[in-house]
Amino acid sequence: xxxxxxxxxxxxxxxxxxxxxxxxxxxxAAIADVIASSAFIRGPFVEKFERSFAEAMGVPHCVSCANGxxxxxxxxxxxxxKPGDEVIAPAHxxxxxxxxxxxAGGTVVFCDTDPATFTIDPAQISAKITSRTVGIIxxxxxxxxxxMDPIMALAQQHGLWIIEDCAQAHxxxxxxxxxxxxxxxxxxxxxxxxxxxxxxxxxxxLTNDTAxxxxxxxxxxxxxxxxxxxxxxxxxxRLDGLQAAVLSVKLPYLAGWTxxxxxxxxxxxxxxxxxxxxxxxxxxxxxxxxxxLYVIQHSQRDRxxxxxxxRGIQTVINYPVALPFLPAYARLEHVPTxxxxxxxxxxxxxxxxxxxxxxxxxxxxxxxxxxxx
Ligand SMILES: Cc1ncc(COP(=O)(O)O)c(C=O)c1O
Numbered sequence: 001x002x003x004x005x006x007x008x009x010x011x012x013x014x015x016x017x018x019x020x021x022x023x024x025x026x027x028x029a030a031i032a033d034v035i036a037s038s039a040f041i042r043g044p045f046v047e048k049f050e051r052s053f054a055e056a057m058g059v060p061h062c063v064s065c066a067n068g069x070x071x072x073x074x075x076x077x078x079x080x081x082k083p084g085d086e087v088i089a090p091a092h093x094x095x096x097x098x099x100x101x102x103x104a105g106g107t108v109v110f111c112d113t114d115p116a117t118f119t120i121d122p123a124q125i126s127a128k129i130t131s132r133t134v135g136i137i138x139x140x141x142x143x144x145x146x147x148m149d150p151i152m153a154l155a156q157q158h159g160l161w162i163i164e165d166c167a168q169a170h171x172x173x174x175x176x177x178x179x180x181x182x183x184x185x186x187x188x189x190x191x192x193x194x195x196x197x198x199x200x201x202x203x204x205x206l207t208n209d210t211a212x213x214x215x216x217x218x219x220x221x222x223x224x225x226x227x228x229x230x231x232x233x234x235x236x237x238r239l240d241g242l243q244a245a246v247l248s249v250k251l252p253y254l255a256g257w258t259x260x261x262x263x264x265x266x267x268x269x270x271x272x273x274x275x276x277x278x279x280x281x282x283x284x285x286x287x288x289x290x291x292x293l294y295v296i297q298h299s300q301r302d303r304x305x306x307x308x309x310x311r312g313i314q315t316v317i318n319y320p321v322a323l324p325f326l327p328a329y330a331r332l333e334h335v336p337t338x339x340x341x342x343x344x345x346x347x348x349x350x351x352x353x354x355x356x357x358x359x360x361x362x363x364x365x366x367x368x369x370x371x372x373x
Contacts, residue, residue: 091341
C-alpha cells in the first residue's frame with residue numbers, strides 16, 4: 001500500500017495527492033503531450049477519451065462536456081424538454097440533478113428515497129406521474145445503483161425518458177449491467193474527487209441512441225459539429241484536452257481503484273457491524289456498490305463528527321439539507337412530512353473517509369474512534 005506520509009491529517013476524507021503520486025510519470029507525460037501539441041480544445045486527446053470511456057462502459061456513444069452539471073442540462077435540452085414539462089427526481093441528491101431541470105425549462109417534481117439504500121423509491125414514483133411528466137432522473141447516489149427494473153418499467157409504461165445521474169457511480173452495476181447503459185442518456189461527472197476524477201472540471205454523457213448522441217454533441221458545441229455550421233443554438237460546454245489526457249491515463253486504473261474502495265467498505269462493515277449506535281450502509285439485492293461515499297447514520301451525528309475531527313478524522317455530510325428543504329426550493333413550499341425519509345436522513349448521515357489508497361490501519365483507526373465514541 002502507498003505511503004500516506006503526504007496526508008496532512010491522520011485520515012483525510014480523500015487523498016488526491018496520493019493518487020497523483022501513484023501515477024505521476026504517466027500523468028506528467030500526458031499533460032506535456034497536450035501542451036506540446038497545443039491540442040487544448042477537442043482534438044485527438046478528447047476524441048481518444050470519448051472512445052475509450054464508451055468502450056469501458058460498454059455503451060456505443062460518449063459525448064464529453066465541461067462538467068457533470070452541464071451533462072444533465074445538455075441531455076434535457078437534447079431530449080427537447082418544454083416549459084411546464086415535469087421531471088421526477090429524488091429528494092436526496094446534489095443540487096445539480098434538479099437545478100438543471102429548471103434551467104432547461106422544466107418543472108422539478110421530487111420523490112422520496114428508499115430508507116435503506118438512499119436511492120429514489122420506485123414505489124413512490126407512480127403517484128408523482130401526471131399528464132405533464134416527461135422523464136425521471138434516477139441518481140445512483142453514493143455509488144449505489146438505483147433500483148432500475150421498476151424505474152425502467154414505469155418509464156416504458158408511461159412513455160417517459162430516463163437520464164441516469166451516474167456522477168457518483170462509475171462502474172457500479174445493477175443485476176450485472178453497468179449503470180449508464182439503462183436510460184436514454186447517462187450523465188457523468190469527473191470532478192477531481194469522483195471515482196474517476198480529472199484535474200479540474202469535466203463531464204460526459206453516454207447513450208445507446210445515435211440520433212440523441214448527435215443532438216447532445218451539437219448542443220454542447222454551439223449547435224453544430226462542423227465549425228461555422230450552426231444547425232441549432234447551443235452552448236459552449238467542452239471537455240478540454242488536458243482533462244481528457246489525464247482521464248485517459250486514469251481510466252485503466254478505475255477498475256482496480258473501485259476494488260480497493262470495495263475492500264475498504266468491507267473492512268468498515270466488519271469493524272462497525274457490532275456497534276448498535278451505527279447504521280451501516282445497505283446495498284440492495286442485485287446491486288454492486290462502488291462506494292464513492294461510505295455513509296453511516298448515527299443519532300448523535302454532529303457530536304460524532306466533532307469527536308472524529310478532534311482525532312484528525314475528516315468527515316463530510318452529503319448532504320446537510322435534502323433538496324426540497326433548501327432555500328432554492330422554498331417556492332415549492334414542501335414540509336418534512338412530504339419526504340420523511342430524505343428529511344430523516346439529513347440529520348443522521350455522515351460520510352466517512354474512503355479512497356483507494358486508504359490503508360488498513362487508517363480504516364481501523366476510524367472504526368476504533370467511532371466504536372470508542
Ligand atoms: C449526484 C451528482 N450529480 C451531478 C453532479 C454534478 O457534477 P459536476 O460537479 O461535475 O458538475 C454531482 C457532482 O458533485 C453529483 O454528485
